[in-house]
Amino acid sequence: MQSPSVFHKLLLLLPLAYQHTSNDAEKHVTHWNYELHGENWGGTCSSGVRQSPLQLAVQKSLIVPLPRILFGNYDVKLRAPLTLENNGHSAHMDIPETLNGKRPFITGGLLNGRFIAEGFHFHWGSINQRGSEHSINKQRFDVEMHIVHRNARYSDLTEAVKHKDGVAVLGVMFKVVKSPNRFFPGINKVLSELPKITNYKQKATIPGSISLGQMLGDLNPRDFFTYRGSLTTPECEEAVTWTVFSHVLPISLSLVTKFWRLRDSEGHKLINNFRFTQPRNGRPVYYRTGKDLSGAYLGK
Numbered sequence: 440m441q442s443p444s445v446f447h448k449l450l451l452l453l454p455l456a457y458q459h460t461s462n463d464a465e466k467h468v469t470h471w472n473y474e475l476h477g478e479n480w481g482g483t484c485s486s487g488v489r490q491s492p493l494q495l496a497v498q499k500s501l502i503v504p505l506p507r508i509l510f511g512n513y514d515v516k517l518r519a520p521l522t523l524e525n526n527g528h529s530a531h532m533d534i535p536e537t538l539n540g541k542r543p544f545i546t547g548g549l550l551n552g553r554f555i556a557e558g559f560h561f562h563w564g565s566i567n568q569r570g571s572e573h574s575i576n577k578q579r580f581d582v583e584m585h586i587v588h589r590n591a592r593y594s595d596l597t598e599a600v601k602h603k604d605g606v607a608v609l610g611v612m613f614k615v616v617k618s619p620n621r622f623f624p625g626i627n628k629v630l631s632e633l634p635k636i637t638n639y640k641q642k643a644t645i646p647g648s649i650s651l652g653q654m655l656g657d658l659n660p661r662d663f664f665t666y667r668g669s670l671t672t673p674e675c676e677e678a679v680t681w682t683v684f685s686h687v688l689p690i691s692l693s694l695v696t697k698f699w700r701l702r703d704s705e706g707h708k709l710i711n712n713f714r715f716t717q718p719r720n721g722r723p724v725y726y727r728t729g730k731d732l733s734g735a736y737l738g739k
């Protein structure tokens with residue numbers, strides 16, 4: 440926490456310097472945390488009009504016939520080493536090229552062109568709170584995974600976040616179940632390494648190999664919400680086309696508790712690392728379903 444007295448001294452003694460710092464702080468939020476779940480973040484995070492996450496609901500969405508999401512090279516093993524890192528805000532993994540030297544990518548949905556997978560990370564809660572960022576039909580879930588992709592027309596993520604069509608994020612929800620009857624080797628391999636990255640900047644190498652698709656378990660990718668929004672961390676750039684799948688994956692409590700033991704750059708518990716939902720401001724949210732009116736799948 441900042442001391443208000445120091446803040447006010449600066450304000451009184453160094454008015455010019457303070458103004459400069461203030462402008463600087465607006466452009467580059469260097470130090471931020473989840474204490475107020477984003478309510479105190481500056482810049483675009485507070486002035487933006489297309490912010491994320493949102494409350495998603497089938498009844499408040501436009502049900503439209505969109506193409507399904509196509510996954511390129513998601514089934515090919517990723518080139519080692521795969522490194523999970525505690526970046527102070529989440530557990531993050533950069534996505535390298537595959538064994539055939541290509542990059543996993545997505546297209547379809549609302550997306551124009553190819554979006555190359557850059558990395559994934561997670562948002563989680565704590566013993567008494569769920570951690571997902573988006574809600575679906577008024578429900579929040581225990582964990583939300585984000586797979587971040589950048590439009591292939593931009594050279595890197597830094598460049599991509601400057602453009603409206605720069606970034607595509609896939610959101611996948613996880614719900615704790617007592618005894619998951621499905622086992623997802625990819626997700627398990629990655630999350631089993633969490634105890635090695637308890638502290639800020641710690642890294643762990645994932646043993647063996649996984650494909651990016653293995654992080655999706657047995658997800659049904661045919662049903663999803665999609666809309667135009669922002670990154671959910673500073674600078675909250677309004678560069679993101681969101682695709683949030685409505686199918687929820689099961690996860691064991693023992694894996695989720697591993698998230699709760701992480702610590703941030705100040706040594707505080709890294710829990711409840713989700714941003715509060717944001718105003719929709721009249722934006723359309725689209726819902727795609729592979730089901731017909733009777734609820735039967737049409738094979739699409």
Ligand SMILES: [Zn+2]
Nearest residue numbers: 560562585671
């Ligand atoms: Zn995220």
